[in-house]
Every structure is written in structure tokens, then in C-alpha cells.
Amino acid sequence: MKVLLAEHAGYCFGVKRAVELAIKTAQDNDNKVYTLGPLIHNNSAVDMLKEKNVFSVDDINNVEGDNIIIRSHGVGKEIYDHCSEKKINLTDATCPFVKKIQKIAYEMYNKGYNIIIIGDKSHPEVQGINGWCDNKAIIGKNLEEFYLIDFNNSKKYAVVVQTTMPQDTFFAVKEYLISLGLTLEFYNTICFATKERQQAVLDLSKKVDAMLIVGGKHSSNTKKLAEIAKKNCDTFLIETAKDIDLEKIKTYDIIGVGAGASTPDFIINEVMDLINEL
Ligand code: F3S
Structure with a gap:
């Protein structure tokens, strides 16, 4: 069995930057650090961030006096106004x-x-x-x-x-x-990172027997990658290596791996290692 990784897979520039900013802010502060909504749509990454003292809240009213990180998706103007009014420290990780x-x-x-x-x-x-x-x-x-x-x-x-x-x-x-x-x-404001990941999955899905798309089940860009791959080969959407149906995967000769822009490298590596062991 052979396993191939898509040419572009995993964290895009904006998500990588947001994760690094969040971790740095947590390291520099004694108070708790919050992100408004999960920083990334990936449960394993959210757990990793919790361990580093970065928590997610849905309501800005729950973070008075603390540090808030604006995630890569960005927020409306009213959130900036609210933070300056309530003197909440704001770290802006909105993707440029x-x-x-x-x-x-x-x-x-x-x-x-x-x-x-x-x-x-x-x-x-x-x-x-x-x-x-x-x-x-x-x-x-x-x-x-x-x-x-x-x-x-x-x-x-x-x-x-x-x-x-x-x-x-x-x-x-x-x-x-x-x-x-x-x-x-x-204004065509579509990001090249999405396109690159989609093109890489499209190219790879034509060369393999099955594709594993690694990413959060709620992530829209991960779901899109799975849709693209499905047109060319059997496709499985998994969040972590634990979700792999090993018996099924063993029936294929060449497996491709693609990952959405919010999938951390450590999860991609776990998947690659597991398939390589097979
Ligand atoms: Fe930014 Fe594009 Fe990623 S908009 S967050 S680099 S998908």
C-alpha cells in the first residue's frame, strides 16, 4: 500500500498566524485568554489550545476585563467598539x-x-x-x-x-x-489557500484509489475538499486517525491524504504514520 499527501494540505497562512498569536497571547498573560468562537473548526486543535490556556466563548459579554482574540474569520465593527468601551484587551488575529x-x-x-x-x-x-x-x-x-x-x-x-x-x-x-x-x-476576494488545497485534492484524487480528507466535520472548506475528491474516488472524511476504518482502507492500493486549512500538522502526520504502518 502506498500513501500520498496532497501538495497543499493543512493550516493556511491565516489560521497558522491566528493559532500562533493565540498561544503567544496566552503565554504573555496571567489572565485567561479567550477566542470569540472556536479559533479553528477542529476539535483536536481546540483541545490543544485549552491545554495552553486558550478558551473559546460564544458571547463577548462573558469576557469583561480579560483578553480576547479575534479569530481568522474576523468580526463586525461592533465587537471592536464593545471591546474598547469595556476595556477588553483585543488581539486581532483576523486573516489579512x-x-x-x-x-x-x-x-x-x-x-x-x-x-x-x-x-x-x-x-x-x-x-x-x-x-x-x-x-x-x-x-x-x-x-x-x-x-x-x-x-x-x-x-x-x-x-x-x-x-x-x-x-x-x-x-x-x-x-x-x-x-x-x-x-x-x-472584488474577487477568494483566497488562494482554499484554491490551492482544492486543486491539490482534485489532482491527487485522480491518481489514487481512495482519499482520506482530514479535518473538522463542521469545517466548510474540509467538506468542500471531500466533495471534490468524491467525484474521482472513494472518499472518507475523518477528524483524526482514530476515525479511519482500517479494514476498509486495507482494501485499497494507493491512498491519498488531503486536509483542510484548519487541520493541524500533528493530526495529518498521525494519519500518514498510521497508513504507512499498514
Ligand atoms: Fe486567510 Fe485564506 Fe486561510 S482567507 S484564514 S489564508 S483560507
């Missing part, structure tokens, strides 16, 4: 690529544009971006959702995209919006 989208939304909104976000409205990144335009963005994650929206030809629109959206979705929605004859400014 997400920060750029927030800046576009904020500036264009203040110039009188209506903001359109191509993205999932339940995703924290999208909710954070919306928080930079008074939560008034028009949000849709695919063409079907945009078909249902009434646009106004007398208004002007600035369009940004959630960093993890597929390029195809951006281009399809762009074409549709242009066909409506609207006044539009487009």
Missing part, C-alpha cells in the same frame, strides 16, 4: 485577506454602495463582513439564492466574495448580476 474584504465593505458602504456578499450567511466570516456595513449586505451563496433577490437599478452595488467560495460560483453570480444591467463594482 479577510481584513481586506472588511475594508472594502466598510469603504464602499460609506461611499453609498450597497454591499453584496457572495457567501454563506451562516458563516462567521460573512457575518463579520456584514458587520462592516451596518449588517445591511445582500447575501447569497449560489445562483439560485441570487435569482430570488430583487435588485434596484437605481442603486449601485459593490460585490465581495467569502474567501472560501469556489471561483465558479463567483463567475456565475457575476455574469448574472451583469445581465441585470446594475451598476456594479466587483
Whole structure:
């Protein structure tokens, strides 16, 4: 049996930076350090962070006087305002690529544009971006959702995209919006890290008998990787090496391993080691 790792797998630049900042902040502080929501969508990584005194809270009101870390997904303007009002120490680990989208939304909104976000409205990144335009963005994650929206030809629109959206979705929605004859400014803000991981999984899935996609079951970019791989070979979505069905895996000759941008290296290595032992 042979095991191959996708060319791009695991922590992206933004997540790596956020994890390092969180650990450093915890080391530099006596008080507890909190992240607003889990820093990454991966249970093992969350457990590792707890051991290093980094905890996750869902409600900013529970952290008065403590240190709060803004995760790579970013947050809306109201959270920054709340922290400065309540004198909460804020460490901003928003990914610079997400920060750029927030800046576009904020500036264009203040110039009188209506903001359109191509993205999932339940995703924290999208909710954070919306928080930079008074939560008034028009949000849709695919063409079907945009078909249902009434646009106004007398208004002007600035369009940004959630960093993890597929390029195809951006281009399809762009074409549709242009066909409506609207006044539009487009910003393709899709992050290359997502694309690289998707391309690497696509390439590898064509060369192997089965793929293991390692990542949090709630991580949208991990689920997307599994969807891509499934088109070419048997695919298993696992959170850790413990989830591997060893009997099943033994039936394949070549196994590929891909991992989402929020999967820590130590988990990828455990998976690779286990398959190599087989
Ligand atoms: Fe940033 Fe892209 Fe990662 S936006 S958090 S580098 S997936």
C-alpha cells in the first residue's frame, strides 16, 4: 500500500498566524485568554489550545476585563467598539485577506454602495463582513439564492466574495448580476489557500484509489475538499486517525491524504504514520 499527501494540505497562512498569536497571547498573560468562537473548526486543535490556556466563548459579554482574540474569520465593527468601551484587551488575529474584504465593505458602504456578499450567511466570516456595513449586505451563496433577490437599478452595488467560495460560483453570480444591467463594482476576494488545497485534492484524487480528507466535520472548506475528491474516488472524511476504518482502507492500493486549512500538522502526520504502518 502506498500513501500520498496532497501538495497543499493543512493550516493556511491565516489560521497558522491566528493559532500562533493565540498561544503567544496566552503565554504573555496571567489572565485567561479567550477566542470569540472556536479559533479553528477542529476539535483536536481546540483541545490543544485549552491545554495552553486558550478558551473559546460564544458571547463577548462573558469576557469583561480579560483578553480576547479575534479569530481568522474576523468580526463586525461592533465587537471592536464593545471591546474598547469595556476595556477588553483585543488581539486581532483576523486573516489579512479577510481584513481586506472588511475594508472594502466598510469603504464602499460609506461611499453609498450597497454591499453584496457572495457567501454563506451562516458563516462567521460573512457575518463579520456584514458587520462592516451596518449588517445591511445582500447575501447569497449560489445562483439560485441570487435569482430570488430583487435588485434596484437605481442603486449601485459593490460585490465581495467569502474567501472560501469556489471561483465558479463567483463567475456565475457575476455574469448574472451583469445581465441585470446594475451598476456594479466587483472584488474577487477568494483566497488562494482554499484554491490551492482544492486543486491539490482534485489532482491527487485522480491518481489514487481512495482519499482520506482530514479535518473538522463542521469545517466548510474540509467538506468542500471531500466533495471534490468524491467525484474521482472513494472518499472518507475523518477528524483524526482514530476515525479511519482500517479494514476498509486495507482494501485499497494507493491512498491519498488531503486536509483542510484548519487541520493541524500533528493530526495529518498521525494519519500518514498510521497508513504507512499498514
Ligand atoms: Fe486567510 Fe485564506 Fe486561510 S482567507 S484564514 S489564508 S483560507
